[in-house]
Amino acid sequence: MQFIDPKLPKDIFGWRSPRLGLDMPIVRYGRAGHALLLYPTAAADFLENERFFLIKSIEPLIFAGKVQVFSIDSINKHAWMNPRIPVGEKIRRQVLYSGYVEEEVVPHIRRVMGDPHARVAVSGASFGGFHAANQFFRRPDLFDTLISMSGFFDLEGDYLEGHGGADAYFNNPMWFMRELSGEGLDRIRDSSEIHLVTGQGKWEAPHASARFSALLHERGIPHNFDKWGYDVDHDWPWWRRMLPHYVGERVRW
Secondary structure, eight states, X not given: OOSSOTTSOEEXXXXXXXXXXXXXXXXXXXXXXXXXXXXXXXXXXXXXXXXXXXXXXXXXXXXXXXXXXXXXXXXXXXTTTOTTSOHHHHHHHHHHHHHHIIIIXXXXXXXXXXXXXXXXXXXXXXXXXXXXXXXXXXXXXXXXEEEEESOOOOOIIIIITTXXXXXXXXXXXXXXXXXXXXXXXXXXXXXXXXXXXXXXXXTOOHHXXXXXXXXXXXXXXXXXXXXXXXXXXXXXHHHHHHHHHIIIIISOO
């Protein structure tokens, strides 16, 4: 079975992250267009988006040079979705992962693009939607577009187990976006693009996106909150429809 067209440009690269102490691969699809960083779902790896045909869903846009895609591993199997690890250590590892993306992945993307100032779009589904949002709102100087599919934006209920502190605070968008100010907030308001999209079918949690959308409204942040139908489940067939819709028709690249 071919997950992508054999003619689609694809490069696998990687390095041992000094922050994480892990070998972290990254795959690039395409050679031109706006950079899009994709997270996997749950505890999956950098090729999950290819195996589940999410890359295939936007293949025409990659061939056309509208977008080039970079996909990375999740931290979740080493943190949030590993029951053997204490919550405090999970938080510490999330901090390291955020640093890995901001200080290692984005410079790599800019280097291969030949643009040291490029801002990157970011997307993911489910837990990948959380990671995408967390990076986008933490560093709007690095990221210009968020497409969160069936995501959530608050670790407090299911993952933090009462833990707080600065490390948790600055990696939990529902917390830090309540008080964000200054240049970062101005950049999000004035020169960024935000799409929160969710279904209302099985296993979906549209209330999570609705709650975060309400917070963005409170902060005066323009965004698109798009609820798809009651037949739209928390599953790959729908994410394969969502992503090309937004990349192909909604974003302003």
